[in-house]
Amino acid sequence: MPTVLEAINQGLHAMMAEDARVVILGEDILDPYGGAFKVTRGLSSAFPDRVLTTPISEAAIVGVASGLALRGLRPVAEIMFGDFLFLAGDQLTNHAAKFQWMFNDQVRVPLVVRAPMGARRGYGPTHSQSIEKHFMGVPGLWVVAPHILGDPGGLLRQATLECDAPVVFIESKTCYGRPLISEVAGMTVTEIADHVSPFPTVLLRHDRAADADGLMWCYGGMVPHCLEAIRHLFDAEGLAIDLAVTSQLSPVPASHIARVVDECHSALVVYAEEASAEHGWSAEILAQVQDRVSGSGRAARHVRIGGAHTPIPSGRALEAATVPGARDIIARVLDCF
Amino acid sequence: MPTVLEAINQGLHAMMAEDARVVILGEDILDPYGGAFKVTRGLSSAFPDRVLTTPISEAAIVGVASGLALRGLRPVAEIMFGDFLFLAGDQLTNHAAKFQWMFNDQVRVPLVVRAPMGARRGYGPTHSQSIEKHFMGVPGLWVVAPHILGDPGGLLRQATLECDAPVVFIESKTCYGRPLISEVAGMTVTEIADHVSPFPTVLLRHDRAADADGLMWCYGGMVPHCLEAIRHLFDAEGLAIDLAVTSQLSPVPASHIARVVDECHSALVVYAEEASAEHGWSAEILAQVQDRVSGSGRAARHVRIGGAHTPIPSGRALEAATVPGARDIIARVLDCF
Amino acid sequence: MSAPVTAGSPVRLARCDRASSAADRYALLFGIRLFEQSLLDLFSTGVLAGTTHTCLGQETVAVGVVSAIDRACDIVFSNHRGHGHFLAYCGEVERLYLEILGKTGGVCGGRGGSQHLFLDNFYSNGIQGGIVPVATGMALAEKQRGSGAVAVVFLGDGTLGEGVVYEAFNIAALWQLPVVFVIEHNGYAQSTPSALQIAGEVAARPRAFGISTRECRSTAVDEIARHCAQAVDAARAGGGPQCLICYTYRLGPHSKGDDTRPGQELSEAWLRDPLKTARAVLDETTAAAIERRVGAEILAARIRALEATA
Amino acid sequence: MSAPVTAGSPVRLARCDRASSAADRYALLFGIRLFEQSLLDLFSTGVLAGTTHTCLGQETVAVGVVSAIDRACDIVFSNHRGHGHFLAYCGEVERLYLEILGKTGGVCGGRGGSQHLFLDNFYSNGIQGGIVPVATGMALAEKQRGSGAVAVVFLGDGTLGEGVVYEAFNIAALWQLPVVFVIEHNGYAQSTPSALQIAGEVAARPRAFGISTRECRSTAVDEIARHCAQAVDAARAGGGPQCLICYTYRLGPHSKGDDTRPGQELSEAWLRDPLKTARAVLDETTAAAIERRVGAEILAARIRALEATA
Ligand SMILES: Cc1ncc(C[n+]2csc(CCOP(=O)(O)OP(=O)(O)O)c2C)c(N)n1
Ligand SMILES: Cc1ncc(C[n+]2csc(CCOP(=O)(O)OP(=O)(O)O)c2C)c(N)n1
Numbered sequence A, B: 001m002p003t004v005l006e007a008i009n010q011g012l013h014a015m016m017a018e019d020a021r022v023v024i025l026g027e028d029i030l031d032p033y034g035g036a037f038k039v040t041r042g043l044s045s046a047f048p049d050r051v052l053t054t055p056i057s058e059a060a061i062v063g064v065a066s067g068l069a070l071r072g073l074r075p076v077a078e079i080m081f082g083d084f085l086f087l088a089g090d091q092l093t094n095h096a097a098k099f100q101w102m103f104n105d106q107v108r109v110p111l112v113v114r115a116p117m118g119a120r121r122g123y124g125p126t127h128s129q130s131i132e133k134h135f136m137g138v139p140g141l142w143v144v145a146p147h148i149l150g151d152p153g154g155l156l157r158q159a160t161l162e163c164d165a166p167v168v169f170i171e172s173k174t175c176y177g178r179p180l181i182s183e184v185a186g187m188t189v190t191e192i193a194d195h196v197s198p199f200p201t202v203l204l205r206h207d208r209a210a211d212a213d214g215l216m217w218c219y220g221g222m223v224p225h226c227l228e229a230i231r232h233l234f235d236a237e238g239l240a241i242d243l244a245v246t247s248q249l250s251p252v253p254a255s256h257i258a259r260v261v262d263e264c265h266s267a268l269v270v271y272a273e274e275a276s277a278e279h280g281w282s283a284e285i286l287a288q289v290q291d292r293v294s295g296s297g298r299a300a301r302h303v304r305i306g307g308a309h310t311p312i313p314s315g316r317a318l319e320a321a322t323v324p325g326a327r328d329i330i331a332r333v334l335d336c337f
Numbered sequence C, D: 001m002s003a004p005v006t007a008g009s010p011v012r013l014a015r016c017d018r019a020s021s022a023a024d025r026y027a028l029l030f031g032i033r034l035f036e037q038s039l040l041d042l043f044s045t046g047v048l049a050g051t052t053h054t055c056l057g058q059e060t061v062a063v064g065v066v067s068a069i070d071r072a073c074d075i076v077f078s079n080h081r082g083h084g085h086f087l088a089y090c091g092e093v094e095r096l097y098l099e100i101l102g103k104t105g106g107v108c109g110g111r112g113g114s115q116h117l118f119l120d121n122f123y124s125n126g127i128q129g130g131i132v133p134v135a136t137g138m139a140l141a142e143k144q145r146g147s148g149a150v151a152v153v154f155l156g157d158g159t160l161g162e163g164v165v166y167e168a169f170n171i172a173a174l175w176q177l178p179v180v181f182v183i184e185h186n187g188y189a190q191s192t193p194s195a196l197q198i199a200g201e202v203a204a205r206p207r208a209f210g211i212s213t214r215e216c217r218s219t220a221v222d223e224i225a226r227h228c229a230q231a232v233d234a235a236r237a238g239g240g241p242q243c244l245i246c247y248t249y250r251l252g253p254h255s256k257g258d259d260t261r262p263g264q265e266l267s268e269a270w271l272r273d274p275l276k277t278a279r280a281v282l283d284e285t286t287a288a289a290i291e292r293r294v295g296a297e298i299l300a301a302r303i304r305a306l307e308a309t310a
């Protein structure tokens, strides 16, 4: 299987070959450098006219991308580190996300802003964050995250060519080097997607447990850690925890949540995200899950797992203590039994 | 009673007289104009050296304020419309909010950024939002909102002089002209505050109902609408709904939530915010409330009320249909009975 | 308000292009003036809510600049003070009334309102500065597809405070994009005079980025049109981004009633009202006839808009 | 790694001020070079993780600029490429090792790491451009309290892409603040040559905001110090903000191994290594003695830092 990086890179190559409207822009994305994380490698050689290296101007990168999108192109912009996304926050929220609706649906702004997020690389407080939670809940703005259980290249294609609205595409730095996974032993994989929420949720259910002991929700870079925790909990503790992985972070894929909750009747629901969970992604998922659970006359215990509510330190040991991993997840789950 | 505007304006005057470290900066804040909403009126006449009108540079306004704060002053910056806060998003999150922690607690950044938020004025999609939800959950950043049941001037003083960290101070445009309220007939007002969460939560409990029919949570500009709904529900429908109004929006005042939940055993909990509730303030409150409720062996139904998940239109009727008011709250509560 | 309203297509003002006569230009200038004065009236009588920014005194910039573009392809990106730009672009006065009144027949169905307009290749947004990179990106799109179109973006002098403007200047110059930055230098941003907002020379700023910059110190509509035509032509011919600085003056309040400028400064400025100059080149009969005709159009548009049910 | 470590206060390099001798300057330059080369080694051997930006080839800017300030009061705000600035400011080489190694004895307890340093009046942050308004605000605070202090802020040429830099330029000039903007123009931002990033003349940009701007085309430490002394003195004397553009060249990779520049360009640049020039004015015995002494200091600092338990 290709790595996430390879999948996204190949996805970009394929999209640019398929559709001449696709334009790539960002800092340091030209060959031979090919971007800080090498995601755009080879593109400027293959499509020299449609790969634009920019000055260090995150706001204008997104602004220019909006302009391109309004005039019929399909720009994919790279923000070198997702930590810098706030620099383009006004462009994303007051320009890109607003135009279609405030111009009475007479225009479309199909643009993608790719943003590598996440810690565990020792990059320190300003280069390790997962700040996507702050861009969720903006009307008109989509937030989408690929992961190792999905098809990152296909997801990027979907965001670029099939979605007519601006999408922030959250990539996990630490997943770039990981190979994709199509199967998990002892678990059945289902994909949930529909017209309203087209970016798929992947549901992994234990084959041997009708009603599992728990259901875990996560996205993006937390998938490897959750999978590791789930494997350990099953093998070593005999606990069957199912896993629901969303790729559509915003707008909330309410229909996916409903379907998962209706299928998985666990009395324990766990939510794992890398950022501090306070006002995080999981709060909204929890709110919708509990609504569905109690609406169907059941009850559940909800446990949220997130990073420490501090910036992310540079030092290795300090950082490891700040960001949640498999061990933290296992401990929190075991606490419930 | 003074209006909210008068209270904040007087608070600013008093602070500047009390403490020479207080410096005010923002766009168009000089007399005779005194700011777009007149909150800074009189200050530049009384304290000409410490009131600085700036160019239209929201990012630099906050950046300069951080610099002032790092060097021992107590800046209060005004962002003319809260909608523009994303322009200062990087300054708030990657500079002001980070310095203390990442410099190992060797510095402090005591600054306040005042931001008028909210709709119902016909200002249209880019001048009517309540985007504070996107700034909640940032480690090191406080979000605080005054309201008519509290003491807006005192709250601002607390944010400016008693808090050593950056505070985003969310003012409601439509509440500026409203007089403060110190009593609500038939209800008892309690203030909850402590060392960890010093910005008070105001709890209003019906005198004649031991366990009320419901508990409502809100903040800032929603208070008048919630009060109106509560009065109507009691008078016309015989339903007693208590009200908890937080002023500390972030970090979440967990201890206040715990105390309110422990006191009010209602089986219905309602949350009202003006923005779209999706990934909003109420998701976090709900998560913490349900945790406390179920932790104490009880169960509750949770109902979230927010604005439409669209931008806010200019047209009066369109806007009224987008933003939640007393009528919407009443209808949603009645639905539960 | 009970005048009979005729059916048919919405009332439009006649637009101007490079070849328009002084009479046609005056008609449009006068129409914009009348339209905006009526907005202020509607506000003061409480019919209109929200906010509005009128371009009283700056109409010649709107008409001069927009008459220089090629409406078949060129793009206009306007800002908070955009009614004049919009009317110069398309003349759709009735649908602009409807929009500002928040009615569904408005150009954006009442969603956008005064500051958020769209029609054909016209766009506006009420966030200062942010539109500049967007217009720059549009110019890039047009350049990529070889359409020959030029993007014109309006910004006020106060908006030079926003950093993103310089990010856009830099990119436009680096990539030699067909964009014209029109700076309407009216000496104020809201209540604040330029001296408290702008350090150094305005023209030095775009020039520092290698942008060819023209200054028009005349408020005469034909002078502005001439300068803008040069800028648009140069941009279209591949000369890269252009900047046009138009020195002008706002005769009305910033938005509704918030004017704190010295009374004498204002009354002197009214004496130099560019509409007077534009009228002066016409004979009195022509001018009066124009005013009657345009006055009737504006009135009809207003009545129809006010009477529209939703 | 098993060399004996002596107890006592952390190892410091000797700092330089305006009166420092060529020998002292060389010692500091050499110490910075050695320190950073050892960081690259520690990365390549996996001892260090994360990232680092070394100033190989740019040391004379760090030492020249910082030697011109008054350490008793002046402020330095540095960026991602800040080790040289930091060591020139305080010489705390052992505590910088500790910081970069993520240990609690580091200047920020291991929280900040390479790009986020603080000590006394020295600050740094890894977000390009955002530090410029912060430093401007610091200058305002110092002006308000009449401390006579000057704030010096470092930015790279690529960072001129960030809009907030111009917001700060404008404010600094409007308010005549005692801030010195030092632009280290090394011709590249990460992998991108200036020609793809910067339109127009660099010096024209601060000048467009009315900021008095000096250019130093020499990489000699004393020339840089002389220029910076003029800028700092002017700022302190109430001359308002100053800009100093130092033309320099980065001899090492942008961060760890990511160098895509032509080999010949690099090897030619090494021939012009400013440290060679700084060494050439000393006699060989002096230079060698300095190198031995400083080498031993750096080694001692590194060993102590590596052996520190947390
Ligand atoms: C980002 C942003 N900041 C502030 C405002 C509020 N505002 C609206 S118009 C204006 C003044 C603009 O001045 P200028 O650019 O000179 O244009 P003018 O109003 O003079 O036409 C301000 C501060 C805004 N709309 N957007
Ligand atoms: C806001 C922001 N954007 C991008 C980066 C990533 N980045 C770090 S250094 C750098 C290049 C900076 O170039 P320049 O300013 O010339 O400084 P130099 O590295 O040459 O010293 C970039 C793009 C960043 N740290 N911050």
Ligand SMILES: [Mg+2]
Pocket: C156, C157, C158, C184, C185, C186, C187, C188, C189, C190
């Ligand atoms: Mg102006």
Ligand SMILES: [Mg+2]
Pocket: D156, D157, D158, D184, D185, D186, D187, D188, D189, D190
């Ligand atoms: Mg550089």
